Amino acid sequence: MARHTALFLAVLAVELGPRICEAQSLSNSGPVTRSRAEIESLIEKVGKTPPDWWDSTPLTYPPTLDLNWPMRAEGPWDARKNVGQYLWDVINPNPGRWKEGIKLVNHLMIRHRDDPQKLVRAMETLGRMYHDLMEDWARAVFWWRLCERHGGNVDPVGLAHCYWKLGSKEMAAEVLAKIGPDDTRHGAVIKLWADMGEFDKALALVTQRAADGMPTSAYLTAGDTCRLAGRYNEALAWYQKALTVKEDLGREADVKKDKERAQASIQAIKLFDVLEVAEVADGVYAANSLAYAGPLYVEVAVQGGRIEAVRVTKHEEKQFYSALTDTPNQIVRKQSVKGVDAVTGATMTAEAIINATAKALAGGMRKKAK
Secondary structure, three states: OOHHHHHHHHOOHHHHOOOOOOOOOOOOOOOOOOOHHHHHHHHHHHHOOOOOOOOOOOOOOOOOOOOOOOOOOOOOOOOOOOHHHHHHHHHOOOHHHHHHHHHHHHHHHHHOOOOHHHHHHHHHHHHHHHHHHHOOHHHHHHHHHHHHHOOOOOOHHHHHHHHHHHOOHHHHHHHHHHHOOOOOOOOHHHHHHHHOOOHHHHHHHHHHHHHOOOHHHHHHHHHHHHHHOOOHHHHHHHHHHHHHOOOOOOOHHHHHHHHHHHHHHHHHHHHHOOOOHHHOOOEEEEEEEEOOOOEEEEEEEEEOOEEEEEEEEEOOOOOOOHHHHHHHHHHHHHOOOOOOOOOOOOHHHHHHHHHHHHHHHHHHHHHHHO
């Protein structure tokens, strides 16, 4: 067994014993339903196994990086020195470097295996990277569970999302039910209930969130929920309601962005009914819409009445990067901006891509009409 495969498994020795399991990759294609026993077996088997890209991915990082990885970064922001800032600024925005980022965190976990705090942080970070970046749900659960076993805390919405994507609505619902009211910053609990098709539960939490002093966010999330269900008239009504809120206990900057996103979604949905890809002239069209951190720009290539490619050309996002590849792929596969799932945990980024694509296609229709 290759040296880095042995290193991958070394940190698990206390929990798992020095076993070496056969390699297995988990496909993300298409919806699937699995029993609880099947999911538990999958998490156990896949989690103990290095990904198929492991041996071909080098362990690389800047020589200036402080591998001591202090619990609290000292001094000014410096992505050349501080591990967390390096992951945020260099790894997250670059899909081609995601694997080396995971390899680095695994290396740091082994390096600090005798430091309980740093060990737990590394396990939580690995789970988050497998979830947010690689969409490798089984490995995300595996590392998050190890994190909890060692006394750490993990994001319950992320854990529930993994169970849902692995094929068990029941396991996901069990986790969500323990959370109760949605007090997350951007309505993540509501959005996941909606993803799972539980729209009544999602909208009930919207009412509660609004009553708890976050009406703009609540109504925006309700619009997103109805939009996901294809209930576009209801979505428009909720987005309009978000624009009319006078008072909100949420953060001022968040409220401003939420209203801007509601307006962008209204504009995009109004385009949905008039868009016909077959009526778009051949060419490459550009447009933008507001994402999580700022404007997001796309280019849409159309040839022979088909969407050939959707490419994000510029953005300011610093997290949830799977949306940047998953959402364009969905649009091309569906040949439409309708019925495209906004990536859970990355709804703002995904919807910005959808909204910008709708605007770009509308521009192509106008060009052909002339």
